[in-house]
Amino acid sequence: MILASYVIGNQYLFVPPGEGSKEPALDLVFIRGQSWEFLPGYYRHLAPGRGTTVTESLRHVGNTSWVSMEEIRDAPTNELMIRGILQRINVSATRRRPEPLPDWLRERYSYLTSSVPRPPTVQPFDAPTNVKCFRYSVVVAPNETDTNDHTFHASYLWYSMDCASLGARSGAYSLLRGNLAKYDLKMLEVLYQKESLEGDVLDVESWEDQDSPDTLRFQIKKGDENITQLTMQFYITTV
Template identity: 85%
Template structure:
């Protein structure tokens, strides 16, 4: 889904002005956060050879970042299967700091700036006190990095899923126990806080959300630095 969104954004939504223009292109784009909801139709219709329709819409343009929404629908029925909200940031490749979006982009999408409220994006959550955490560690492998030599954004999803899988087998959670594959994923949220690189040792702390046993939260750390926060919610079997 992220790859499809990247292709749509780069080739259709953010194509820079015509060749010869002095207007700058986007320098370096980082994902700040992403949120995905997997509806029941996803599990009913997803199958090899069955067609899907992906729709990407820009919803808000800020000073250094923008927000888009994405929908995945089952082509034969048009039933909504997945919906997501993504926030990306324009970053200076030299300073590694957020950079204002170029004027041509703000002018092209002027109707999505101050006149449109920003959709809700992923926000930082507090780590609870006096809650038992399950801990899992990984070493970032070369195959888990991107072209910028950073840990690939999708790798954090796998790290946390591996953590949850091992934790569920070991009885770390009250309801999500045993084979985690028995539970369908309902919601996924990721907030990227800092970078990590090949060879870094990452410690993942996970815990069950207080009062909501269908929700697991994860804090990925590199030493004392917070690298990524992630939330997973699962569909619980009905009696």
């Protein structure tokens, strides 16, 4: 899903002005946060060989970041299967700090700048102090890094899913128990806070949301540094 969004953005939405122009291209793009809703149609229609359609639309353009929405539909029925909201940041490749978007991009999408309300993006949450956490540790492997030598964004999802799977089997949660594969994922949110690299030891802390036992929250840490936060909500008929 992220790859489809990246390809659409690079090929259609963020192409700089014509050849010979001195206008700069985007320097280095990081994902700040992503949120995905998996609707019942996803589990009804997803099958090998079945067609889907992907729509990517810009919803807001800020000073250093932009927000896009992605929808994936079942091609034969046009039923919505997945809806996602992504926030990306333009970053300086040398300073590793947010960089203002090029003027040509802000001018091209001036109708989506600060005058347009920004769709809700992923926000940080506080870890509770009175909840027992299930913990899982992992060492970042070479095949889990990207071309920038960072831990690949999808790797954090697998670390958290592994943590949740072990926690469910060990009885760490009140509703999610046993084989986690029997529960369909309803919602996923990820907030990328800091970078990690090959060889780093990451500690994944997970706990059941106090107000919603069908929801697990995760804080991935490197020592005392917060690296990534995730939230996973599952379809549970008893909730």
